[in-house]
Amino acid sequence: MQIKMDYGRNGLIMDIPIDADVFLVRETPAITDETDAIQTALRKPNGQPPLGELVKKDTKVVIVHTDITRATPNRRLLPVILNELEISGVKKENITLLNGLGTHRQQTQQELRQMLGQEIVENHHCLQHDAYDSDQLVTFGKNHLGQAVQVNRHLLGADLKILTGFIEPHFFAGFSGGPKAILPGVAGAESVFTNHSPTMIAHPRSDFLITDGNPIWEEMKKVASKIPNTFLVNVTLDRANQITGVFAGDLIAAHKAGCDFVQNTSYFPINNPYDIVITSNSGYPLDQNLYQCVKGMAAAKRAVRKGGAILLVAACEEGLPVHGDYARLLKETSSPQVMLDMLSKPDVIGQDTWQVQVQAQVQTHADVFIYSDGLSDEQIHTAMLQPCRDIPATLEWLINQYGERVCVLPQGPLTILGIED
Numbered sequence: 001m002q003i004k005m006d007y008g009r010n011g012l013i014m015d016i017p018i019d020a021d022v023f024l025v026r027e028t029p030a031i032t033d034e035t036d037a038i039q040t041a042l043r044k045p046n047g048q049p050p051l052g053e054l055v056k057k058d059t060k061v062v063i064v065h066t067d068i069t070r071a072t073p074n075r076r077l078l079p080v081i082l083n084e085l086e087i088s089g090v091k092k093e094n095i096t097l098l099n100g101l102g103t104h105r106q107q108t109q110q111e112l113r114q115m116l117g118q119e120i121v122e123n124h125h126c127l128q129h130d131a132y133d134s135d136q137l138v139t140f141g142k143n144h145l146g147q148a149v150q151v152n153r154h155l156l157g158a159d160l161k162i163l164t165g166f167i168e169p170h171f172f173a174g175f176s177g178g179p180k181a182i183l184p185g186v187a188g189a190e191s192v193f194t195n196h197s198p199t200m201i202a203h204p205r206s207d208f209l210i211t212d213g214n215p216i217w218e219e220m221k222k223v224a225s226k227i228p229n230t231f232l233v234n235v236t237l238d239r240a241n242q243i244t245g246v247f248a249g250d251l252i253a254a255h256k257a258g259c260d261f262v263q264n265t266s267y268f269p270i271n272n273p274y275d276i277v278i279t280s281n282s283g284y285p286l287d288q289n290l291y292q293c294v295k296g297m298a299a300a301k302r303a304v305r306k307g308g309a310i311l312l313v314a315a316c317e318e319g320l321p322v323h324g325d326y327a328r329l330l331k332e333t334s335s336p337q338v339m340l341d342m343l344s345k346p347d348v349i350g351q352d353t354w355q356v357q358v359q360a361q362v363q364t365h366a367d368v369f370i371y372s373d374g375l376s377d378e379q380i381h382t383a384m385l386q387p388c389r390d391i392p393a394t395l396e397w398l399i400n401q402y403g404e405r406v407c408v409l410p411q412g413p414l415t416i417l418g419i420e421d
Contacts, residue, residue, distance in 0.1 A: 001015070001016060001017075001018050001020075001052060001147045002014065002015055002016075003016055003022060003408060003410055003411045004141065004410060005278075005313050005408075006239070006281075006282050006287075006410055006411050006412060007278045007280055007283055007287065007313050007314065007315055008202045008283060008284050008287065008314075008315030008373070009283070009284045009315070009372070011283065011305060011414070012280075012313055013067065014278075014313070014379055015392060015395075016278065016291050016395070016406065016408055017399070017404070017406050019286060019404075019406075020278075020406040020407060020408050020409045021076035021274070021406070021407040021408070022407070022410065023268050023407065023408070023409055023417065024239075024410060024411060024415065025238070025239065025265050025266055025411055025414050025415055026264070026265040026266075026315070027238075027239065028236075028244040028245070028265055029244070029361065029369070030238050030240070030242035030243065030244055031242070031243050031244060031245075031246075034073075034076055034080075034242075034243045035076075035080050036213070037243065037246050038080040038233070038235075038243075038246050038248075039080055039083075039084065039245075040359065041233070041246040041247070041248035041249075042080070042081065042084050042233070043084075045231070045248040045249025045250070045254065046247065046248065046249035046250055046253045046254040046257055047249045047250030047254065048231060048248075048249035048250050048254075050136030051081075051084055051085070051088070051162075051231060051248075052084060052087065052088040053170055054160055054229070054231060055088050055089070055159075056088075056090075057089040057090060057091055057271045058088065058091070058094065058356075059090055059091060059094060059159045059160055060094045060096075060157065060158045060159045060160070061085060061094060061095045061096070061158055061159065061160045061161075061162060062095075062096045062097075062098050062154055062155050062157075062158035062160075062161050062162070063078065063081060063082075063095065063096070063097050063098065063117075063162040063164060064098050064100045064161065064162070064163050064164060064165075064181045064182075064185055064186055065078060065097060065098070065099060065100060065116070065164050065165070065362050066100055066164070066165045066166070066181075066185075067099055067100065067102075067104055067107060067115075068107055068111050068114070068115055068285055068288075069104060069285055069286065069288065069292055070165070070166065070176075070285065070286075071166060071168075071237060071241055071282075071285060071286065071420055072164065072165050072166045072235070073166075073235065073237070073241060073243065074115050074116050074117075074164070075115070075116060075117040075120075076243070077164060077235060078097070078116060078331075079117070079120070080232060081119070081162060081164070081382070083096065084126070085329040086330050089174065089221070092123070092124065093125070095124060095125065095129060095153065096125045096126075096154055096158070096249040097116070097120065097124055097125065097126045097127070098127050098128075098129055098152065098154055098155060098186060099112075099128040099129055100129055100165075100181055100185030100186050101128060101129045101130070101131070101185075102129075102131060102185055102186075102187070102192055103131045103132075103184065103192050103324070103351055103352075104324075105323045105324070106128050106130070107128060112126060112128075112364070114326065116121045120284070123310065125310055127154060128229075129152050129185070130353030131184075131188055131189040131192060132189050132338060134188075135148040136153055136154070137151065137152065137153060137188045138150065138151065138152075138153040138156055140156060140223075140226070140227070141222075141223055141226050143191065143194050143195065143219060144194075144215065144219055145194060145224070147190075147194060149183070149187065149188075150187060150190070150191050150193075151182060151183075151186055151187050151223075151227070152186040152187075154400045155182075155186050155227070156227070158229075159229060159230050160230075160231060161227060161229060161230045161231070161232075162231050162232075162233060163178075163181035163185075163224075163230055163231070163232050163233070163234075163251065164181070164232075164233045164234070165177045165178075165181055165184070165185075165234050165235075166234060166235045166236065166237055167234050167236050167247070167258040167259060167261075167262050168236075168237075168262060168266075168413070168414055169208045169209055169262065169266055169413055169414065169416050170205065170208065171207070171208055171294070171295045171298040171299070171413060172196075172200075172206040172216055172298075172354065172357060172358065173206075173214070173216050173217050173305050174199055174207070174208065174209055174210045174214050174216075174217045174259070175211065175255075175258075175259045175262060177208065177232075177234040177255055177258060177259075177286070178220075178221075178224070178232065178234065178251060178252070178254075178255030178258075178259075179221045179223070179224030179225070179251065179252075179255070180220055180263040181216070181224070181232075182220070182224040182227060183195055183220045183223045183224060184196070184220075184224055185225070189290060189351070190221075191316045192413065193349040193350055193353075193401075194349060195216060195219050195220065195293045195297070195395075196216065196349075196353070196354040197354075198343040198344065198348055198349070198354075198357055200215050200216050200219075200354060201216075201354050201357050201358060202223065202344075202357070203215050207253060208298070208299065208302070208413070208416045209263055209267060209416055210268075211259065212255075213404075219411075221252065224251060225251065225252065230251050231248070231249065232246070232247070232248060232249060232250065232251045232254045232255060233246070233247075233248045233402075234246075234247045234254065234255060234258050235247070235258075235267075236258060236261055236262055244261075244331060245258065245261050247261070247393065248298075249390055257282075266388070266415055266416050267416050267417075267418065268408075268413055268415065268416070268417050268418070269417075269418055269419075269420040270303065270417050270418070270419055270420070271419070271420070271421075272305075272372075272405075272419070273303060273304055273305035273306075273308065273401030273410045273419060274303055274304055274305065274405045274406060274407040275299040275304075275305060275308050275309070275399075275402045275404065275405045275406065276304070276309045276310075276311065276398050276402050276403065276407075277303045277304040277307060277308070277309075277310050277311070277366075277393075277406075277407050277408075277409065278310075278311045278395075278398065278406065278407070278408045278409065279296045279297070279299060279300040279310060279311070279312055279313075279408075279409040279412045279413075280296055280312070280313050280314060280410060280411065280412040281293040281295060281296035281312065281314045281412045281413065282295075282296070282411055282412045282414055283315075284315065284317075285418075286413075287314040287315050287411075287412075288315060288316065288318045289314070289316055289317075289318040289319060289320060289321040289356055289374075290314070290316050290319070290320050290321075290326075290372075290379075290383060291320065291321060291324065291326040291352065291373065293314045293316065293370075294358050294359045294362070295356050295412070295413040296312050296314065296409075296412035297358075297359060297362040297368055298308060298358055298361075298362055298413065299396070299409060299412055299413040299415065299416060299417075300312070300363050300366075300409065300412075300418075301360070301361070301362045301366060301374075302416065302417050302418060303407055303409075303417040303419075304365070304366045305366075306365055307366065307367075307402075308364070308366045308369045308402055308403070309366055309367045309368075309369065309398050309402045310355045310362070310366050310367070311369045311370075311371070311388065311391075311394065311395065311398065311400070312368065312369070312370045312371070313369075313370075313372070313391075314370065314372050314374075315372060315373055315374050316372045316373075316374035316375050316401075317373075317374045318335060318374070318378060319374060319375060319376070320379055324351055324352050325350065325351040325352040325353075326352040326355050327354060327382065329352060329353065329356045330356060330382050330383050330384065331382055333384075334354075334366045336359070336360035336363035336384055336385065337360070337362075337364055339356055339357070339359075339360040340357065340360045340361070340364065343357050343360075345354075363384060363385075367386065367402075368385050368386065369385065369386040369387070369394060369398070370385050370386070370387065371388040371389070371391055371394075375387075
């Protein structure tokens, strides 16, 4: 039978075995009037006074938004927030939009216009966080090791901090959204490295859909909760990137409500692992490079047997990519196990170690094959993966080699399977 996988910007139609198990996010009706829903959430938030009651005309506001690797509908969400601030009398010159890049690369002006819309870029003060620029950072609180945490000084200088984003399952922080807007979103590089350290990543509760007892998320929550005067605006999305829920107000309470919503639509219990899992990385923007696609691999790992096979389909139009240390780290090791051994050494932290660590955890559990228009065979081999150029032929070979029990995750890491007795 045929199924559409979320792949790149337009999807990928592929043939799968007729008896394969397919898991899609449980359908939730898209909100028909997004503007009204967002406005209602701002005026009737969870655990907070209405947004309009938190500001005056001289209130300095920073709005943190997600970067181009995230599917947050910034162009539809931010104008409603800005309009509500304008209605409440806040001066435009007192509003700053801050791109919460974490340790990701800066966006080009064209990408900012794509993300935010030309009207916002041309008429509002838009900044991009730089985790490596000490002039942008100030010390605020301490992490689990007692070390100083640094965050963006523009954020702390604001009277009100509006934290936007969207909520989906996250492969080591439990869920996206919520406190991730602060750490890693607008935190200093060293603070991100420590939070995403090999020890933290290796913790058994650093996984999809887990927040309580997850040391990564707990530290994110601890840091973000100490930031005064925050107001959360998170959304959930369907497969067409339409808004299905708006969760606004108190940082923790509103985020939990959104996480509960996502858990109910995304989690599927299974009795036994599969021989083969076919997965995506949720399509563009999440599959724009292989670095991001570790999330799809991690979701598949939860459903595949030890020694089984994963087939990932991901466009990777940016390649590995060239920015960051992900590609360098892959080139410097000879096998996934060697990677894990290297990262187990004391005091090993740094850019992108978390991504190669999770990837190595997947690869020591199952063999990973990838179909991608954006990657050469050489790049795929650099990542210690197996290239697939002919999906039907590869799938036939996989079934002969690994077994006939196949499951398909067309939306990749948006669908989380768990083995239950």
